[in-house]
Amino acid sequence: MYRAYFKIAFFALIFTAFAxxxxxxxNGDYAFDDEIESDGGKVNTKEEIDxxxxxxxxxxxxxxxxxxxxxxxxxxxxxxxxPVIVWSSEGLKFFMSSRFHHDxxxxxxxxxxxxxxxxxxxxxxxxxxxxxxxxxxxxxHPTNAHRVFDMxxxxxxxxxxxxxxxxxxxxxxxxxxxxxxxIPTGFGRVLExxxxxVRDEIARPNIGETKYRKFMGYLLTxxxxxxxxxxxxxxxxxxxxxxxxxxxxxxxxxxxxIVQFSGNKDYWMHIFWMPGVPVLMKIALIPIELIGxxxxxxxxLVRLFANITAGHVVVMGLIxxxxxxxxxxxxxxxxxxxxxxxxxxxxxxxxxAFLQAFIFTMLSALFIGMAVAEHDHHEHAGTEEDDIDEVxxxxx
Amino acid sequence: MLDLINDFSPGLFFMQAxxxxxxxxxxxxxxxxxxxxALSEREEGIAEALAAAENAKIEMANLEAxxxxxxxxxxxxxxxxxxxxxxxxxxxxxxxxxxAQEKADKIIAQAQExxxxxxxxxxxxxxxxxxxxxxxxxxKVTRKELSQKDAQHALIEQLLAEANI
Numbered sequence: 001m002y003r004a005y006f007k008i009a010f011f012a013l014i015f016t017a018f019a020x021x022x023x024x025x026x027n028g029d030y031a032f033d034d035e036i037e038s039d040g041g042k043v044n045t046k047e048e049i050d051x052x053x054x055x056x057x058x059x060x061x062x063x064x065x066x067x068x069x070x071x072x073x074x075x076x077x078x079x080x081x082x083p084v085i086v087w088s089s090e091g092l093k094f095f096m097s098s099r100f101h102h103d104x105x106x107x108x109x110x111x112x113x114x115x116x117x118x119x120x121x122x123x124x125x126x127x128x129x130x131x132x133x134x135x136x137x138x139x140x141h142p143t144n145a146h147r148v149f150d151m152x153x154x155x156x157x158x159x160x161x162x163x164x165x166x167x168x169x170x171x172x173x174x175x176x177x178x179x180x181x182x183i184p185t186g187f188g189r190v191l192e193x194x195x196x197x198v199r200d201e202i203a204r205p206n207i208g209e210t211k212y213r214k215f216m217g218y219l220l221t222x223x224x225x226x227x228x229x230x231x232x233x234x235x236x237x238x239x240x241x242x243x244x245x246x247x248x249x250x251x252x253x254x255x256x257x258i259v260q261f262s263g264n265k266d267y268w269m270h271i272f273w274m275p276g277v278p279v280l281m282k283i284a285l286i287p288i289e290l291i292g293x294x295x296x297x298x299x300x301l302v303r304l305f306a307n308i309t310a311g312h313v314v315v316m317g318l319i320x321x322x323x324x325x326x327x328x329x330x331x332x333x334x335x336x337x338x339x340x341x342x343x344x345x346x347x348x349x350x351x352x353a354f355l356q357a358f359i360f361t362m363l364s365a366l367f368i369g370m371a372v373a374e375h376d377h378h379e380h381a382g383t384e385e386d387d388i389d390e391v392x393x394x395x396x
Numbered sequence: 397m398l399d400l401i402n403d404f405s406p407g408l409f410f411m412q413a414x415x416x417x418x419x420x421x422x423x424x425x426x427x428x429x430x431x432x433x434a435l436s437e438r439e440e441g442i443a444e445a446l447a448a449a450e451n452a453k454i455e456m457a458n459l460e461a462x463x464x465x466x467x468x469x470x471x472x473x474x475x476x477x478x479x480x481x482x483x484x485x486x487x488x489x490x491x492x493x494x495x496a497q498e499k500a501d502k503i504i505a506q507a508q509e510x511x512x513x514x515x516x517x518x519x520x521x522x523x524x525x526x527x528x529x530x531x532x533x534x535x536k537v538t539r540k541e542l543s544q545k546d547a548q549h550a551l552i553e554q555l556l557a558e559a560n561i
Binding site for chain 1: 400403404405406407408409410411412413415416418419420422423424426427428429430431432433434435438441
C-alpha cells in the first residue's frame, strides 16, 4: 500500500521536475539561449568535442538533458536547474543555478545578499569585495576571486540522492516482503541473489564467518551505490558520479577509516613491529608498512575513478566518431561505425560497471578482513618450523 | 595530477560523505538488517529441515529393520507352531488308530468268544434236541417194541456218544 504511494510520489516528483524545466524554458527564465554559446551550442569540431567531453566529465550545477535548434535556428536546451548552496564570506548562500544562465566562463555575476558569485569551469567563485568583473592572470586563473565551499545539489549529488532514495525504496520493499513470506516475489527475487552474492562471495570469504556480519551494512550499501552509479553513468542522463574524484576519495576514505578502527592488536603489530623478523628488519619495515597502509585506499579511489572516467571518455569519443570521421567515411559510414563501436563498448562498460563495484567492495572486505584476522604467532611459527623439518626429512 | 587535485571539490566530498553516512544508517536499519536476518533465519530453517529429514530417514531405516526382524521372528514362530501342530496331529492320528485297533481286537475277541459260547450252547441244544427227537422218533417207531424207556434211553446215549457229532 505504502509502496504504491511512494511510487506515485516518486514519479510525480520526476514529472514535476520535467514540467518545471519545460515551463522555465518557455518563460525564458531558464534561458540557455543563443546569446551564450560557450558550451551548450552545437558540437561540430574536434575542439568542441574535446571541450564537451571535458565538460561532461566534470560535475555540473544544472541538469542538462538535450539541446536542439528550433525553426528559427535558435538553440534550445532542455533540462532543469539545481539549487546552489555555498558557504561564502557572507555565510551560507542559496540560489538556483538558473541564475548563472548556463554560463561557465565567469561572465555572469550572481548577487546573493552582499556576496557576488560567478561560475568558472564548473566551479563557483566568490568575487572579492569591490570587484565588478572577474580578472584573469596569464594562466587564466582568476586574480580577484576565490573558490567557495560548494555544497550545491550538483548533478552528482542529485544522482546520489536519487540512488539513495531508489535503494531505500527497493531494498526497503524487499525487507518488508520477508515479514510475510520466506521467499520474496517479483523484483525482490532479483535483488535477493545480489545481496546473497555480496554476503557469500565478498564478505564471508574475506572477513571470516564470525566477523563479517558487522561490516555487511557498509559493504552492501557501497556495492549497490557504486554499481547503480556506474550504471546510471551509462544512461543518456549523463551522470558521472563515480567519475568524480571527490566521490571516490570519500568512498575510499570510508573504507580506510573502517579498516583502521576495526584493526585488532595483530594488525597494528604487523605494521609497527612485524613479528618473526630481525629487529633491524622490523624497523625497516615500519615505513614500508605505513606506505602500504595509505596506498591501499589510494589504489581503491584511483581504480574506480580512472575506470569510470576512461569508460566515459572512450564512449563519448566513439559517439563523436560520427562527426570526426564524417569526411572520411561519409555520414552513413561514420554513423554506422560509431553505433557499432559504441554498442560494443557499452556492453563492456556494462560489465565494467559491475566489475568496479565488485572490486571496490571485494578489496574493502579484504582490507577489513586483514585488519580483523586472528592469528596466533607462536603457534603459527612453531608449526611452520615443524613443517620445514618434515619437508626436509622427506627430501632426504 | 594537478588538474585532478584542482578538480577535487571539497563540497562534493562533504555532500557525498553526508549522503553515504545517512544512507548507510538508513539502509542498515530499514533494509540490510531485516533482509540479512530473514536470510539467515531461512537458511537455518532449511538446515534444520534437512537435518530433520535425515533423522527421519535414519529412523525409518531403523524402523524397517526392526519390522523385518519382527516379521522374521513371527515367521519362525509360525513355522514352529505349524510343525508342532503337524506332530500333534500325527501323534493323535497314530494314537487313535492304535486305540481303535485295540478296541476292534477286543470286540473281535469278545465276538469270537460269544460266538464260541453260542456255538457250544447251540450244539448242546442241538444235541439234546436231536437226542429228544431221536428218542421221540424211536419211541414212536418202537413204542411197542421198546416199552422200557430207560433201557432204550441208555442205549441211545451210548449210541450218540459213539456217533459224536
